[in-house]
Amino acid sequence: MAFRDVLNIEVNAGNGGDGSMSFHRAKYMEKGGPDGGHGGKGGxxxxxxxxxVESLERLLGRRKFKAPNGAYGEGRLRQGADGEDVFIDVPVGTTAFDEDSGRVLADLVAVGQEKIIARGGAGGRGNSTFTSSTRQAPRFAELGVPGQKRRVRLELRLIADVGLVGYPNAGKSSLLAALSRANPMIADYPFTTLSPILGVVARENRDERFTMADIPGIIEGASEGKGLGLEFLRHISRTRLLVYVLDVTRNPVEELRALQAELSAYDPTLLENVALVALNKVELVDADIASMVEDELAEFGLPVLKTSAKEGQGLDALRETLFQMMPAFELWTERHALELEPDTVVEESLRIEFRIDPAARGVGLVSDGQPERVWAVHGGGFEARITRFSRYLEDASEYLGGVFRRQGLYNALKRAGAREGDTVEIGAHRFEYFDDEDVRG
Ligand SMILES: Nc1nc2c(ncn2[C@@H]2O[C@H](COP(=O)(O)OP(=O)(O)OP(=O)(O)O)[C@@H](O)[C@H]2O)c(=O)[nH]1
Ligand SMILES: [Mg+2]
Incomplete structure (x- = not known):
């Protein structure tokens, strides 16, 4: 099974269904009241x-996800059904980024956690909604909003409590095998481990356990891409506790210094992690040599535990120390919380900040020799609002005029110096400006 920790997908939420434009029909009744229902929301x-699941591999081969659209509204006030939501199941530890903005859309750190990464569009309102004292037979309805469409990058950071880091061959996989039931490959050559492996370590006679991740070895220069590079450090970037595994027969002080330099080049906050040193393969050297090395390592200010994964030495002490040093989960989540993109406001028209450019474009002459004056309106959600009635623009224009007036557009145009007969441009649409205080929507 391929280990897969980065995957690009495309997601397309459902469009909102259009509202219905309908009038009640009954025998002997020439024209009934408006009865167009609302469209359903997109999934x-x-x-x-x-x-x-410990890999994004199962999602391979399925790169596009589309949620169903909301159904159209219908006559007799029948509301269209909502489109069903589509769930994408991923391993705990998956983060989703918007490919284009780079923003974090979701960051799932616990089983069962859910996050919407593309929102379905709202359904349009049926024509029955738009009746008023002056408008008893609205011949328009609102169209549904398109669903959000995104290119998303999924990144998996295994969520393990403990991460083993060290040079190749130091004995990381051997320690994982000795402390848990995991069965990683162990061999006397560098880069035996090619992808992260998780194991569960249990405390004897107690119902306590933690997960431990073994990742490929790191060498000096890894931050420049040497060895297997640093890509696997992603998987220890969110562990609660780091174990530096050193081979006592090599040069442990040098190796630890180099390891920390590489980790820090990847992410300086990694060095703030709670950490300890497992000085491994101690059965290969005399006890006083091991103690000497232990003293030399004191400069790092980390607890040092002497182990032999091969002979089973020091393993109980290591396990016990790990349980004792483990920081609380709350502290961990606080430190590692990613800043999520705020939920996007789908109903853009709720924002009414806008900008008016006087005579921005299209200055020409009209018949009476006066220059035609065009006011271009940007923002404020006006364009999106018009789009929602694009099929019925003529019939909806009076209604839209009223909405825009309430949102302050006419006042702003007036303040800017607009005069009767000027042209107002909103997106691709053009309207004539009229200075009439009494027209109501
Ligand atoms: N003598 C001795 N050999 C050990 C000990 N621990 C591991 N080894 C041996 O060292 C070699 C490398 O062990 P691994 O556990 O594969 O090392 P690793 O750190 O996972 O290596 P990579 O996956 O390549 O990074 C193997 O031959 C192990 O049997 C130990 O405590 N004593
Ligand atoms: Mg290994």
Whole structure:
């Protein structure tokens, strides 16, 4: 099974269904009241963290996800059904980024956690909504909003409590095998481990356990791409505790210094992690040599535990120390919380900040010799609002005029110096400006 920790997908939430333009029909009744129902909401695309998957591999081959659209509204006030949500199941530890903005869309750190990564569009309102004392038969309805469409990069950072880091061949996999039931490959050559492996370490006679991640060895220059590079450091960037595994027969002080330099080049906060040193293969040297090395390592200010993964020496002490030093989960999540992109406001028209450019474009002459004056309106959600009635623009224009007036557009145009007969440009649409205080929407 291929270990897969980065994957690009495309997600497309469902479009909102259009509202219906309909009038009640009954025998002997020439023209009934408006009875167009609302369109349904489009389905969301939701990322969900599930248990028991440790790779994004199962998503391979499925790169596009589309949620169903909301159904159209219908006559007799029948509302269109909402489109169903689509769930994408991923391993715990998956982060989703918007490929284009780079923003974090979701960061799932616990089983069952869910996050919408593309929102379905709102349904349009049916024509029955738009009746008023002056408008008893609205011949327009609102169209549905398109669903969000995104290119998303999924990145998996295994969520392990403990991360083993060290040079190749130091005995990381051997320690994992000795402390847990995991069965990693162990061999007397560098880069035996090619992808991260997780194991569960249990405390004797107690119902306590933690997970431990073994990652490929790191060498000096890894931050410049030497060896297997630093890409696997992603998987220890969110462990609660780091174990530096050193081979006592090599040069442990030098190796630890180089390891820390590489980790820090990847992410300086990694060195703030709670950490300890496992000085491994101690059975290969005399006890006083091992103690000497231990003293030399004191400069790093980390607890040092002497182990032999091969002979089973020091393993109980290592396990016990790990349980004792483990920081609380709350502290961990606080430190590692990613800043999520705020939920996007789909109903753009709720924002009414806008800008008016006087005579921005299209200055020409009209018949009476006066220059035609064009006011271009940007922002404020006006264009999106018009789009929602694009099929019925003529019939909806009076209604839209009223909405825009309430949002302050006419006042702003007036203040800017607009005069009767000027042209107002909103996106691709053009309207004539009229200075009439009494027209109501
Ligand atoms: N003598 C002795 N040999 C050990 C000890 N621990 C591991 N080894 C041996 O060292 C070699 C490398 O062990 P691994 O556990 O594969 O080392 P690793 O750090 O996972 O190596 P990479 O996956 O290549 O980074 C193997 O031959 C192990 O049997 C130990 O405590 N004593
Ligand atoms: Mg290994």
């Amino acid at each position: 969301d695309i939701i990322l969900r963290a599930i248990e028991g």
